[in-house]
Amino acid sequence: MTVDDRFARDFRETEDDRLAGKRNEVVTGPVADWATDFSHTEPEWAADPYPIQDDLRGRCPIAHTERFGGAWLPTRYEDVAAIAYDTERFSSRAIVVSNYRPPLDLAPVGVVPPISSDPPFHHDARRLLLPAFTKKAIAAYEPDTRALCHALIDGLEGREVVDAAREYAQHIPMRVIAGMLGFPPEDGPKFAQFVENALESINLPPEERLQRMDRLFDYLLVQIRDHVDDPRDDLTTYLINAELYGRKLEPSHVAGAMALLLIAGIDTTWSAIGASLWHLAKTPGDRERLVAEPGLVPTAIEEFLRVYAPVTMARLVKEDMHWRGVDMKADDWVLLSFPAANRDPAQFDRAGEVVIDREVNRHAAFGLGIHRCVGSHLARMELRVALEVWLERIPVFALDDPDAVTWAPGQVRGPRALPIRVG
Amino acid sequence: MRVHLDPGRCQGHGRCYDLAPDLFGEDDEGFGTVLGDGIVPPDQAQDARRAAANCPEHAIDLREGA
Numbered sequence: 001m002t003v004d005d006r007f008a009r010d011f012r013e014t015e016d017d018r019l020a021g022k023r024n025e026v027v028t029g030p031v032a033d034w035a036t037d038f039s040h041t042e043p044e045w046a047a048d049p050y051p052i053q054d055d056l057r058g059r060c061p062i063a064h065t066e067r068f069g070g071a072w073l074p075t076r077y078e079d080v081a082a083i084a085y086d087t088e089r090f091s092s093r094a095i096v097v098s099n100y101r102p103p104l105d106l107a108p109v110g111v112v113p114p115i116s117s118d119p120p121f122h123h124d125a126r127r128l129l130l131p132a133f134t135k136k137a138i139a140a141y142e143p144d145t146r147a148l149c150h151a152l153i154d155g156l157e158g159r160e161v162v163d164a165a166r167e168y169a170q171h172i173p174m175r176v177i178a179g180m181l182g183f184p185p186e187d188g189p190k191f192a193q194f195v196e197n198a199l200e201s202i203n204l205p206p207e208e209r210l211q212r213m214d215r216l217f218d219y220l221l222v223q224i225r226d227h228v229d230d231p232r233d234d235l236t237t238y239l240i241n242a243e244l245y246g247r248k249l250e251p252s253h254v255a256g257a258m259a260l261l262l263i264a265g266i267d268t269t270w271s272a273i274g275a276s277l278w279h280l281a282k283t284p285g286d287r288e289r290l291v292a293e294p295g296l297v298p299t300a301i302e303e304f305l306r307v308y309a310p311v312t313m314a315r316l317v318k319e320d321m322h323w324r325g326v327d328m329k330a331d332d333w334v335l336l337s338f339p340a341a342n343r344d345p346a347q348f349d350r351a352g353e354v355v356i357d358r359e360v361n362r363h364a365a366f367g368l369g370i371h372r373c374v375g376s377h378l379a380r381m382e383l384r385v386a387l388e389v390w391l392e393r394i395p396v397f398a399l400d401d402p403d404a405v406t407w408a409p410g411q412v413r414g415p416r417a418l419p420i421r422v423g
Numbered sequence: 424m425r426v427h428l429d430p431g432r433c434q435g436h437g438r439c440y441d442l443a444p445d446l447f448g449e450d451d452e453g454f455g456t457v458l459g460d461g462i463v464p465p466d467q468a469q470d471a472r473r474a475a476a477n478c479p480e481h482a483i484d485l486r487e488g489a
Contacts (some may be wrong), residue, residue, distance in 0.1 A: 103449070145438035302477075350469050360476045368479055370433040377453065 004240070004248075007224050011251035012217065016099060019206055022100040022331065024069030026203050033289045035060035039067050039361060040097070040312070040335060046409035053340040054352070058261050062326050068097050071333035072317075073340075073409040077323040079324060080341035083315060083334055086370040089323075090334060091118050091313035092371065096199060097333045098409060110298075112260040113253055115371060122370060127241050128249075129257065132180075135377040141176060142381055148175055149389035156422070161400045164281075164390075165418035169273035170266075172386050176378070181258060182234030183223055190219065195267045201408050209276065220255045235261065261375075269379045271310035271414020272301075273386045278415050279304060280391075281356060282401045286356050291395040294388060300356040301383050306363035307354050309339040312411040313367065338364045339413070363395070424464045425486050428455050428472050432482035439483055448462035455482070 012018070031037050031044065034052050039045065045052060056063045056073040065071050074144055083090050093107040095115055097102065102111070110116020114125035131137065152171055155163045174188045198210035204212075227236045239254045249257075280287040290300055313336040317328045328334075343361045345351040366373035399405065400419040408416050426446055428439065439446070445467055448456045463485075465473045472485035475483040 127452065129437070132451040134449055134451070135440065136449065223485060227469060359473065362479045363480075364479060366436060366479075369434060372436060 001268065004228050006248065006251045007221065007228055007254075010221070011255070012214075015207075015210065018210060019100075020405075021100055021106075022069070023100045023206055026099050026205075027067045028203055032420070035063045036065070036070075037067070038063050038065045038068055038073050040073075040411065041409050043409070045206065046407045049339065050352070051342060053337065054345065055349070057340065057344060059233045063325060064326070067232055068099055068333055069101065069331075070329060071097060071335060072328060073337060075337060075340040075344070077341040077344035077347035080336055080338065080364065083336055083366050087119055087370060089318050090323065091318050092122075093316055095314050096200040096202060097335060098206075098209070100209070101316065101331050109253070110256075111152055111252075112256045112263075113130050114257075114374075115260055116256075118368070120421075124244055125253070126374065128239075128244065128375050129261075132238065133374050133377055136384045138377045138381050141180070141378070142181070142385060145172065145382060145385045146389060147258075148172060148389065149386055150393070153389065153393045154345060159419050159422065161419055163187060163418055164277045164420045165270070165274040168390070168416075169277065169381075169386065169415075170270045172273060172382050173266045173269035173379075175396075177262060180235050181223070181261060182227060182232050182236045184260075187219075191266055194219070198263050199267065199412050200408060200412060214272055216259055217255055218256050220262075224254060224258070228307070241390055249368065249371065264373075265375050267380065267408065267414070268310050268373075269382050269410050271408065272305060272308065272379065272383050274309065274415035274418055275308035276304040276357075276420055277300065277390065278399070278405060280387075281307065281397055281418075281420050283354070284398070286354070287391075287395075287397070289356065290387070291391050294391065296357060297384055297387055299358070301380065301385070302361045302363065303354060303356050304335075304383075305365035306342045306348070306358075306361055306367045308414070309363065309365035310412050310414045311365070311367075311373075312337045312339060312413075313371070314411065332391070334410075336367075353398060394422055424468060424471065425488070426457055426461045426474070427464060427484040427486055428457050429482045429484070430454065432480045434480050434482075436479050438477045438479065439474040442477060443467065443474040446471055447474060 054076045061076045063073040085402055093110055094102050108118040108121040114122050117125050154166050174191050194216045200322055231237045242249055315334045317332040319330050321328050343351045366376040397420050400421040404419050405415055406417040433455050438448050439455045448458050450456050475485050
């Protein structure tokens, strides 16, 4: 047997090579007109994006901004769906809007495959991950997840006010994905930093973002080497041993897929759990109904996913084109707002209302088409168990101070501070 | 009534096997499958309708007749 020395050296390219893409001037500050100058990084959007999206859907359904070097924001379900399905004209080479566009030759693999991959490579890279994330495979993690939720509530015993985002929601996906990847459970605080760097610090200079991203990949390399020396039954060892086209994966593919699983699995579900608890804390009728009818929780979480969908993805336009009435240029960003699509009255009855027993709910919270969230079964399990345990242990609760609730800015939105009064 | 699943559209969201577990299953990659011959017993007609109505990819059809 040959020694696996793929990870002995640092596999990363030089900083110059990794910053060889295009950059643009960073523009921040108050938005003049959301139809022509939108920015999902401004506080007004983070606090409440829905009135903005509803207004745009009515008067300018494919909004534009010169910020980020040029970007589009479709708010109709039909447009969001069309872009999600059209991988010929919209690339996933980068999926977080920033002021830097990676070089074209990064496609079709991207930095964090398969979310950053285009066909045909995407299909093969995705198939490597799918078996680990089926509903059946995920069910094996449910008992530990439930025990973790109970332990977190035990830790809040005796307190009148607790932060449901920081002290509950955050820890659930963090610990579960750490366990699946085989990372030390006490590393959670590091993960929170990695997530913030990847998703919230998009207006920093590219050099600084790269340095921050390097800290994540430094961490992953340590974990990979530890698993090469000491293989275990977890996703890290699985990816180290996985083969594609008859060969083991490129080291950058192993680390990139791990980065994706770590980052994408944490603040998304943390946001969904937090937003659901926020809704129940301010809506006693829904809270009392779910306490009385726990069997309704799976239906209710679909509605929370629809109306508070945490994730907005992005695409890059491949070539100049006239698309549904607007002139898109090559390398324009497109914000793929699943939250806006999910509130389109042309697609959903009572689109702006929260209807926890909604019977027909074709929401797009996990995306549409070939990039459907690979962790959707995991996210649904975590969200359901988190709500079931909370409602069982803390059936009576309310917002302590609605003005103290803060929301993450950018493409993943959910409560980051959520003070809740218990009892 | 018989359920039909279009594997060209299915992306593995799993709404069908969540909502109608006696009619649909999942394969090793999480994509939906029709269990057996797809004929819907009368007491499962409501499950079949809910599965079809909640598929985000419109991959499920209900066809009248056996």
